[in-house]
Amino acid sequence: MEDPVEKVRNALVPHLEELDEERVAVVADIDVDGLASAAILGHVLEGLELDFVLYFSPPANFEEVVSGIAPECDVLIAADLGSTARDAVQDAKSEGCKVFIVDHHQVLEDVRPDVFVHDTRLCAAELCYWATLDLHERDLKLLAAYAAFTDYAEEHSRVLREVLKEYDRRKVYTEASLLDYALVKMDGDDRRELALKLPETPVPELEEVYELAREAMEEEHEALQRAREVAECLEEVVAYAIMNDIHPAMTGRVASHVAGVMGTPVGVCVRRGKVSARVVGEERVDVARAIRKAAKEVGGKGGGHAPAAGGVVPESRVEEFLKLFAEEVKKQIQNRTKRS
Ligand SMILES: [Mn+2]
Numbered sequence: 175m176e177d178p179v180e181k182v183r184n185a186l187v188p189h190l191e192e193l194d195e196e197r198v199a200v201v202a203d204i205d206v207d208g209l210a211s212a213a214i215l216g217h218v219l220e221g222l223e224l225d226f227v228l229y230f231s232p233p234a235n236f237e238e239v240v241s242g243i244a245p246e247c248d249v250l251i252a253a254d255l256g257s258t259a260r261d262a263v264q265d266a267k268s269e270g271c272k273v274f275i276v277d278h279h280q281v282l283e284d285v286r287p288d289v290f291v292h293d294t295r296l297c298a299a300e301l302c303y304w305a306t307l308d309l310h311e312r313d314l315k316l317l318a319a320y321a322a323f324t325d326y327a328e329e330h331s332r333v334l335r336e337v338l339k340e341y342d343r344r345k346v347y348t349e350a351s352l353l354d355y356a357l358v359k360m361d362g363d364d365r366r367e368l369a370l371k372l373p374e375t376p377v378p379e380l381e382e383v384y385e386l387a388r389e390a391m392e393e394e395h396e397a398l399q400r401a402r403e404v405a406e407c408l409e410e411v412v413a414y415a416i417m418n419d420i421h422p423a424m425t426g427r428v429a430s431h432v433a434g435v436m437g438t439p440v441g442v443c444v445r446r447g448k449v450s451a452r453v454v455g456e457e458r459v460d461v462a463r464a465i466r467k468a469a470k471e472v473g474g475k476g477g478g479h480a481p482a483a484g485g486v487v488p489e490s491r492v493e494e495f496l497k498l499f500a501e502e503v504k505k506q507i508q509n510r511t512k513r514s
Pocket residue numbers: 207208254278297298325
């Protein structure tokens with residue numbers, strides 16, 4: 175298979191250099207991968223003296239966000255988002271927008287953007303990094319490395335490998351984790367401000383990040399404690415916690431925690447019909463697929479990566495969804511054991 179870095183190296187450069195008077199909107203996910211993607215793209219767009227705005231959206235709201243900004247822009251760049259958003263892409267194109275997507279999520283439908291920078295082996299920020307490399311006026315490796323770490327995309331990450339030659343991993347991972355926690359407590363304006371600062375300001379100098387990270391860590395500690403109290407098991411393979419009042423950014427963390435504590439390969443957290451699932455340990459389960467199948471049965475939808483995925487189901491049918499999901503996970507595990 176082609177090396178992912180060579181595949182995307184400078185892939186965005188000619189498309190960005192061609193722009194002049196166009197108004198550019200960047201829409202990125204709300205995690206560190208989205209933040210670092212926006213920071214890298216922002217740096218490049220600023221260097222090209224283009225007119226741009228950074229927006230942040232969780233994948234579930236992407237379509238809505240796009241419909242709000244498409245009429246106001248000429249080029250829409252989706253980062254860490256977009257691979258599963260055929261309708262949103264079509265809407266933007268019908269508004270006369272050019273659509274660029276830089277993403278690493280599994281492609282499940284024919285999305286047809288004008289430019290597609292895609293590989294599932296690297297995180298989105300690393301794709302942004304390599305795809306714009308020749309336009310960097312500063313060294314942005316650390317930003318992409320933070321995202322490779324927080325997005326669990328270390329295996330194929332060349333930036334992380336290079337960064338860890340220059341810096342001790344404790345520095346890199348601590349700074350990445352601080353950003354990860356601080357983001358939980360940030361709104362769109364905070365994220366935009368942070369993304370614009372990041373290419374020039376080292377994380378240890380970002381005072382606001384410490385206090386917000388501390389608050390989020392405290393909240394996580396409480397959420398995990400409560401999750402242990404409400405956790406239940408299904409089919410002996412799925413542990414789940416239904417927690418309607420936790421922070422939306424905590425659901426993935428709760429999902430892996432309950433799996434670990436209950437000793438199951440898969441953990442799930444449900445918050446007001448929004449589902450997060452995680453695979454822990456060695457079992458090779460594709461939870462993106464399991465969510466998609468089970469959610470469809472109850473009138474919901476889902477997607478993501480094999481070890482970490484999410485979805486939305488009607489709140490009244492959560493129990494039914496969980497049952498179908500656990501059956502699907504069990505089937506995957508049984509089929510695998512049968513085959514090997
Ligand atoms: Mn990502």
